[in-house]
Amino acid sequence: MSETxxxxxxxxxxxxxxxxxxxxxxxxxxxxxxxxxxxxxxxxKATLRSVSALLQFMANHGEDIAKAKEGMPDLANAYWIGWQDELVTAMPLLSDMTWHAFDSWAADFDPSWIDRSWQEPPPEFIQAVAWIWCSSKVESAAVAAINWLIQFFRAHPGDPLLPEFLDLAAVYTPRAGKFGARLVGMMGRAGKDKAIPYLDRVVNAPVTSGNLREVAEDEIASLRRRFTS
Structure with a gap:
């Protein structure tokens, strides 16, 4: 990624x-x-807007994350727990995750953690840490927010905002990478049989992968057995 x-x-x-x-x-x-x-x-409504932003991140930045990992393979098996508290302290909110914040954190990073040495952290290290850390925290936030919505919609199955959630999930499930398979189950948990038409959209979306299509078809079959037979 260029400086621009x-x-x-x-x-x-x-x-x-x-x-x-x-x-x-x-x-x-x-x-x-x-x-x-x-x-x-x-x-x-605020949680739905947040989930939309989190899923947009997953849909838009899979390639950035993959490239960053490839550029710094040393981090693949790194002992992240050794410095994750520092990252949380430096950037307690997702909106604190700026390039400047990661640059500042990396300036004090001890490269011996990953069996490297340098005078200044290389750009590929900063980019890899930034994308890997950010993506993991986005996924954590998405799981927490969606589980909160699931709990709400299960307690209020007739809530008029349920279709908005199911529509949002149907749009992003094919584009959210590995998280898409998890979203399929979340749609079923939130909407039960009401999720079936939205899961059909996932199955029929041209961008849906073969594996994800199978996951969605299995979820539809399970929901039909449980709620429509």
Missing amino acids: ERKSTDGLIASELAGVSQPWNIVDPAARGARPLFEDPESV
């Missing part, structure tokens, strides 16, 4: 991060869980 591309999102690793509201933009799961939401329409 790095600055194209006003400093953020990805512009989608600005669209995630609290508590879902809190990086530390314990701190996130300490900020419970009221189960009201405004909270559901």
Whole structure:
């Protein structure tokens, strides 16, 4: 990624991060869980907007993440737990994940953690850490936010915002990489038999991979056995 591309999102690793509201933009799961939401329409709408931003990140940046990993294979089996607390402290919110913040963190990083040595951290190291860390925290936030929605919709199966969630998930499931298979199950848990038409859209989407299509077909068959027989 060029310096121009790095600055194209006003400093953020990805512009989608600005669209995630609290508590879902809190990086530390314990701190996130300490900020419970009221189960009201405004909270559901805010969470849907956050989920949309998180899924957009997954859909838009799979190639960036893959390239960053390829550029720094030393991180594949690295002992991330040794420095993850530092990253959380430096960037407690998703909206804190800027290139400047990662540059500053990397300046103090001890390269012996990954059996390397350098005077200054190479750009490929900063980019790899940034994309890998950011993508893992986006997925964590997405799981937490969607599970909250599932709990809400299971308690309020007739809520008018359920179709909005199912539509959002149907749009992004084929484009969310490995997370797509997880989204299929989440759609079923949230909507039960109401999810079937949206899962049909996933099955029939031209961009849906063969493996994901099979997962969606299996989920549809399971939902039909449980709720429509």
